Amino acid sequence: MRCHITSVVHSLILAVALFLGAAAAQAASPIVKTPPIDTPKRVLFVGNSYFFYSGSVHFYTRRIALAADPAWAKPFQYKAATIAGSPLSHHSIESLTEPGKLGVKEPWDVVILAGESTDALSDASRTEFRRAVIEFDGVIRKRGGATALYMTQAHVKPSRSAGPDMMRKTEDMYVSVGNEIGALVIPAGLAFEEAYRRRPAIKLHHDYDGSHPTELGVYLAACTVYASLYGKSPVGNAYDYYGRVGKEDAAFLQAVADDTVRKFFGR
Numbered sequence: 001m002r003c004h005i006t007s008v009v010h011s012l013i014l015a016v017a018l019f020l021g022a023a024a025a026q027a028a029s030p031i032v033k034t035p036p037i038d039t040p041k042r043v044l045f046v047g048n049s050y051f052f053y054s055g056s057v058h059f060y061t062r063r064i065a066l067a068a069d070p071a072w073a074k075p076f077q078y079k080a081a082t083i084a085g086s087p088l089s090h091h092s093i094e095s096l097t098e099p100g101k102l103g104v105k106e107p108w109d110v111v112i113l114a115g116e117s118t119d120a121l122s123d124a125s126r127t128e129f130r131r132a133v134i135e136f137d138g139v140i141r142k143r144g145g146a147t148a149l150y151m152t153q154a155h156v157k158p159s160r161s162a163g164p165d166m167m168r169k170t171e172d173m174y175v176s177v178g179n180e181i182g183a184l185v186i187p188a189g190l191a192f193e194e195a196y197r198r199r200p201a202i203k204l205h206h207d208y209d210g211s212h213p214t215e216l217g218v219y220l221a222a223c224t225v226y227a228s229l230y231g232k233s234p235v236g237n238a239y240d241y242y243g244r245v246g247k248e249d250a251a252f253l254q255a256v257a258d259d260t261v262r263k264f265f266g267r
Contacts, residue, residue: 028171031179033265035231036146040109041072043229044102045080046091046136047114050152052082053212055241057150060222061229067239068232077104087116087125088132093139107144110229111136112186114150117211118161120169130177137181148184148229149174153192153217159210167193186228188221191260195220195253202249216253219245223257228265233258 045051045058062078079102083090099107113136119129137147151174154167170189178185192204204217213221219241223234234254240247261267 028175030175030185030265032182032184033267035229036148036184037109039072040146040229041075042077042104042106042109043079044096044104044108044111045078045082045114045150046088046093046096046111047080047150048082048086048116049084049212050114050117051080051150052084053206054215054218056080057218057221057225060218060239060241061225063239063241064222064226064234064237065230067237068226068230068234079104085116087119087128088113088136089128091136093136097139097143097145099143108140110146110148111140112148112150112225112229114152117152117155117170120173121161121166126173129173130180133177133183134181137183146184147181148186149178150186150225151175151189153189153204153213153221156196156205156210158208162210184228185264186225187260187264188224190264191220191224191257192217194260195256198256199252202252215241215244216249219250220253220257223254224261227257227261231267 043058043061051057058078058080062076065076066073081091081096081102095101097108097111099105113133115129115132116125119125133147133149140147152170154170155162167189171187174185177183195202195204202216203214204220206212206214223237226232226234235251235258237250237254240250245253
């Protein structure tokens with residue numbers, strides 16, 4: 001009798017685990033799988049130092065887009081509004097998205113939002129991230145634009161925040177909030193994770209903090225943004241940051257970004 005009860009208990013535990021696992025997998029699947037706008041021309045990045053380190057994600061992304069199609073050189077207007085070490089709530093989204101501000105007369109096609117890299121690690125910061133994104137999305141939509149969320153990369157050593165679950169918590173936060181507001185989620189953090197899985201010795205984070213991206217990290221992030229935002233593969237793109245990104249590294253990072261985006265969106 002005891003063996004039967006034990007067997008039943010084990011079966012119930014297994015069933016609950018499978019259910020929770022299925023729910024987690026479902027939560028990690030993005031609802032928005034295609035770019036919100038065909039060939040966005042005016043793109044604003046709003047976030048922190050992750051966007052401006054090592055040459056700037058917005059600069060690399062625009063150059064990758066132009067290398068793919070030089071005809072867009074004049075229409076493409078990219079800007080970044082960044083505050084180092086700050087959450088989204090420190091930005092004035094009303095002012096930033098007002099037509100005519102930041103030297104751009106027409107409304108933004110897409111506004112890409114990034115929170116602090118540790119936002120997913122506490123309930124308080126996670127709640128504040130969600131609140132700010134919902135508020136910002138309302139303003140962006142009112143101005144005729146679309147919101148995208150930039151999933152940040154997990155930290156590595158020597159960062160004290162580095163841990164085996166940091167990326168999973170970050171992924172869950174961005175996907176859940178993105179699904180709630182119907183926004184495109186850009187899986188940059190997952191691309192970092194995949195690049196390290198394939199080539200553990202690659203340097204995508206600066207050694208001194210294990211947080212901020214190196215030039216190779218920014219290049220990978222920009223390839224991921226491009227593939228997510230334009231629905232096109234970065235593989236074979238000629239942009240190399242004025243020769244600072246070697247051909248072998250560029251080809252590797254382009255392939256990682258392409259594979260990550262295809263898998264994440266099921267394209």
